[in-house]
Amino acid sequence: MLLKLISFIASILLLFASAPTLPDKPDVLVEELDNLSENRSADEINGANGTRFYIQRPREEKMNAVNASDFGLSEENEDNFSAFQSALNYCAAHPRTKLVIDKGTYYFRSTNGLDANNCTDLLIEGNDATFVFSVTDYRFFIRNSDCVEIRNLNVDWNWKESPLASVVTVQNSNADTNTLDLVFKDAEYCDENCRLMAITQCDPETYTFGAKYSSKEVYIYQDAANIKSVEKISDNTLRVVHNGCMDNFENGETYILRHYVYNGTVFNLRDYSKNITFDNVNIYSSSGMAYICEGNSSHFQIINSFIGVDPEQKDKRCVSVTADAIHIVNTDGCFNISGCDISGMGDDAINVHDGLGYVSELNGNTLTLIASAMRLEAGDTLAFKNSKFENTDLTAKIVSVKDLDWITKEVIVESLPEVVTTGWTAYNTECNSGNYVISNNYFHENRARGLLLQSSNGLCENNRFYKTMSQAIKVVMDIEPTLWQEGTGVDNLVIRNNTFEKCNYSDWGCVIEIGTNIAGRSAETAVFSNIEISSNSFKDIPSTLMRTNNVNGLVFADNIVDTGDCFDSVSVQGRLWFGEYCSNVTYTDNVFVNSGFLRYKEIAQSDSVGVWAQINSQL
Numbered sequence: 001m002l003l004k005l006i007s008f009i010a011s012i013l014l015l016f017a018s019a020p021t022l023p024d025k026p027d028v029l030v031e032e033l034d035n036l037s038e039n040r041s042a043d044e045i046n047g048a049n050g051t052r053f054y055i056q057r058p059r060e061e062k063m064n065a066v067n068a069s070d071f072g073l074s075e076e077n078e079d080n081f082s083a084f085q086s087a088l089n090y091c092a093a094h095p096r097t098k099l100v101i102d103k104g105t106y107y108f109r110s111t112n113g114l115d116a117n118n119c120t121d122l123l124i125e126g127n128d129a130t131f132v133f134s135v136t137d138y139r140f141f142i143r144n145s146d147c148v149e150i151r152n153l154n155v156d157w158n159w160k161e162s163p164l165a166s167v168v169t170v171q172n173s174n175a176d177t178n179t180l181d182l183v184f185k186d187a188e189y190c191d192e193n194c195r196l197m198a199i200t201q202c203d204p205e206t207y208t209f210g211a212k213y214s215s216k217e218v219y220i221y222q223d224a225a226n227i228k229s230v231e232k233i234s235d236n237t238l239r240v241v242h243n244g245c246m247d248n249f250e251n252g253e254t255y256i257l258r259h260y261v262y263n264g265t266v267f268n269l270r271d272y273s274k275n276i277t278f279d280n281v282n283i284y285s286s287s288g289m290a291y292i293c294e295g296n297s298s299h300f301q302i303i304n305s306f307i308g309v310d311p312e313q314k315d316k317r318c319v320s321v322t323a324d325a326i327h328i329v330n331t332d333g334c335f336n337i338s339g340c341d342i343s344g345m346g347d348d349a350i351n352v353h354d355g356l357g358y359v360s361e362l363n364g365n366t367l368t369l370i371a372s373a374m375r376l377e378a379g380d381t382l383a384f385k386n387s388k389f390e391n392t393d394l395t396a397k398i399v400s401v402k403d404l405d406w407i408t409k410e411v412i413v414e415s416l417p418e419v420v421t422t423g424w425t426a427y428n429t430e431c432n433s434g435n436y437v438i439s440n441n442y443f444h445e446n447r448a449r450g451l452l453l454q455s456s457n458g459l460c461e462n463n464r465f466y467k468t469m470s471q472a473i474k475v476v477m478d479i480e481p482t483l484w485q486e487g488t489g490v491d492n493l494v495i496r497n498n499t500f501e502k503c504n505y506s507d508w509g510c511v512i513e514i515g516t517n518i519a520g521r522s523a524e525t526a527v528f529s530n531i532e533i534s535s536n537s538f539k540d541i542p543s544t545l546m547r548t549n550n551v552n553g554l555v556f557a558d559n560i561v562d563t564g565d566c567f568d569s570v571s572v573q574g575r576l577w578f579g580e581y582c583s584n585v586t587y588t589d590n591v592f593v594n595s596g597f598l599r600y601k602e603i604a605q606s607d608s609v610g611v612w613a614q615i616n617s618q619l
Contacts, residue, residue: 056275063098081110095120113139126153134158136263143271157285165319175247187236204254209447210469215506260287270295284310286321298332320344353454356485389523454487470508526552540564549579562593580608
């Protein structure tokens with residue numbers, strides 16, 4: 001009866017409400033496979049609403065085999081950098097090579113990055129070998145390459161020499177003296193000279209990121225004044241004097257203390273590389289990220305792979321990679337991540353976006369941009385969004401770029417439209433990390449978010465999300481001027497047939513969030529369009545299921561919502577909230593299990609009467 005009454009009231013209100021026109025569905029990429037080389041096969045990738053592209057792979061039977069041991073790769077070497085780099089140099093000079101690595105464990109201690117540069121039709125067969133890195137700032141570059149496949153390879157960090165993270169329990173916390181004791185689960189990791197980089201509350205039973213309902217943490221390295229002193233007072237205990245940043249830590253709470261955060265990357269795909277495949281590549285640990293894909297790379301895939309704590313080291317390790325698992329930025333898109341198991345990261349599982357620049361100063365044709373992760377090169381074309389984050393169709397061609405510091409860029413353009421002013425944003429039209437498929441993966445038990453989807457034409461389907469600390473999926477334009485600037489808009493995103501269980505475990509947001517953050521405020525327009533969330537299953541929800549704003553054209557349909565009994569029942573549990581800049585929302589045929597008194601959870605909330613009416617009239 002309540003739902004019928006709400007629907008009737010909403011229908012009456014809807015008669016007096018007006019909404020923006022529903023945007024047309026975008027034209028999608030439909031590639032043809034023409035003139036495929038006899039040395040290659042191709043995987044057909046079918047994405048959102050008819051998107052189609054191909055990722056080419058080398059044909060093994062067409063490759064000429066060489067063994068990495070012929071170049072000096074050996075388990076006996078203290079450092080295998082020179083040997084393996086020699087093998088990669090050979091492959092670059094000899095297209096159609098199959099580089100075979102014998103099964104074994106190989107150590108790398110050089111700060112230089114391995115560099116597969118200008119390789120064509122290269123197959124690296126790992127044979128379940130393990131590469132172990134022991135120093136920070138390492139990378140395995142793939143640059144200027146076409147049709148490279150790496151398969152059956154394991155990658156690890158040398159925990160015996162320097163652990164990536166430790167599980168600690170707080171004792172003797174004293175806010176008056178700004179002191180506390182950190183009791184190490186594994187005494188061998190307790191060292192007063194260890195690096196204290198970040199500390200995040202964790203589940204005291206599973207030692208995975210995020211405690212139930214709580215997400216206390218400090219990124220210690222961001223402020224040198226955070227730690228005053230560290231003293232080892234017993235075999236397993238450090239006494240820490242801090243500046244008050246940990247005063248809210250309570251006795252008995254358990255934390256993951258990271259000794260590294262952004263200190264290395266396993267694979268770095270860049271410089272217009274294309275047709276790159278990682279198949280059955282297992283990354284057990286890294287002092288930074290597992291993958292960074294950038295530099296206008298395109299047509300790449302990570303399939304049948306694992307990023308997580310080595311199953312044989314579960315008793316000793318609490319972290320896989322210390323930052324994002326997969327970070328995709330400023331590429332040419334067309335990627336596929338499927339059939340993977342990804343967990344235990346110190347940050348998001350996958351972050352897909354292109355960079356933005358925040359206009360902080362103007363002087364003639366010179367802009368000062370705050371841009372931490374933006375491609376800026378002479379000859380590229382900038383496009384602008386106004387202070388409301390609306391597209392303006394205004395552009396300017398870059399003449400030169402100068403770094404003023406790590407985040408601030410001085411950009412000279414040929415001609416700057418007069419209306420451009422401070423507070424606007426700019427993005428590079430040469431980058432488009434859209435056209436992608438993320439399917440049949442298992443994302444679980446990591447810090448922060450599961451997926452940050454900030455590019456267009458994406459398909460996210462048949463994935464399992466379990467116990468993410470924060471949002472399982474976040475679609476966002478996010479500008480924190482002194483930290484990061486990400487996301488240029490999303491059009492045509494399909495999220496369907498996924499399961500979400502115990503997500504947002506620490507009650508750090510909601511399960512799915514769509515919205516904007518422009519220096520602490522919301523955009524005053526719809527910047528997302530044509531988003532479909534359908535046929536998903538949500539179970540065990542601690543808070544709001546979804547918060548949505550800045551969307552024109554959203555479908556939320558045929559989903560099953562079961563708030564479960566894992567979390568305490570609260571009024572917002574499992575409910576949906578829509579902001580005032582939403583319009584053209586289809587909200588239908590959803591099943592709410594255990595929806596509370598008079599099926600109250602089914603009634604969507606909104607800051608706008610018109611939006612509230614539009615949604616609830618469909619009940």
